[in-house]
Amino acid sequence: MRHGLTFVLVATLSFFATHSSSAEDPMQPPNAREATWVMAGKIGLAASAAIQNADPQAVNNVMRDANQIANFLEIELPELPQKKGTPASYGATVLHYLLKDLGPATRAIEAKHGQPAAALMEMGVKSYILTTMYDPKGDIGLSIADVIESRATRAQLPREIDDALLTAIRSQASYEVVKKELLAMHQQVRAFLHSPPPSATNATATPETAINDQINNALNAAK
Numbered sequence: 001m002r003h004g005l006t007f008v009l010v011a012t013l014s015f016f017a018t019h020s021s022s023a024e025d026p027m028q029p030p031n032a033r034e035a036t037w038v039m040a041g042k043i044g045l046a047a048s049a050a051i052q053n054a055d056p057q058a059v060n061n062v063m064r065d066a067n068q069i070a071n072f073l074e075i076e077l078p079e080l081p082q083k084k085g086t087p088a089s090y091g092a093t094v095l096h097y098l099l100k101d102l103g104p105a106t107r108a109i110e111a112k113h114g115q116p117a118a119a120l121m122e123m124g125v126k127s128y129i130l131t132t133m134y135d136p137k138g139d140i141g142l143s144i145a146d147v148i149e150s151r152a153t154r155a156q157l158p159r160e161i162d163d164a165l166l167t168a169i170r171s172q173a174s175y176e177v178v179k180k181e182l183l184a185m186h187q188q189v190r191a192f193l194h195s196p197p198p199s200a201t202n203a204t205a206t207p208e209t210a211i212n213d214q215i216n217n218a219l220n221a222a223k
Helices: 010-017 032-051 056-073 087-101 103-113 115-127 140-154 160-170 175-193 207-221
Strands: none
Touching: 032 056, 032 087, 032 103, 032 115, 032 175, 056 103, 087 115, 103 115, 115 140, 115 175, 140 160, 160 175
């Protein structure tokens, strides 16, 4: 775990998790693939924040949003484990949730919306493990990079979307660089999946891009 990141996502979660959804909120995207990607990002963010001891209510609010998207997709998500035990044991429990417990939901997405959507689910959720477990000297980053690469192919994403992140991980770049490329990839995938394609009017900051900016600022403050 990255001890310097403890509590850094609390303010970020509080910023957006308590906002109610509206017709203009990107929480209700127009297609199943984009919906899956947004949902996966929220699950990953909530799990990362929970591991880092964020406010439980803020984490629950993010998972509530994820469950609203799950309803749109006509699937069910397992509950994110509540905090108990030591930080290490709880972290292991949450990682098991990301790697194993979400399996039935991913398979349900594949059954209802196809393999590309299921691949987006895996890619979105598992890529967030980098925010808590990445170490330039360790093997976890390399394993996650392999998952991202294979799922991006299955999801029929452009090859260049994950190039920068994969290069950063495999060249043992710093956590700061990998974090930057991770957030950039999430934004780029969302833009690619969005329908209609992004235009000049989409360049204005949206709640989703604002969230990524907030995360980036919070993580920078932990350096």
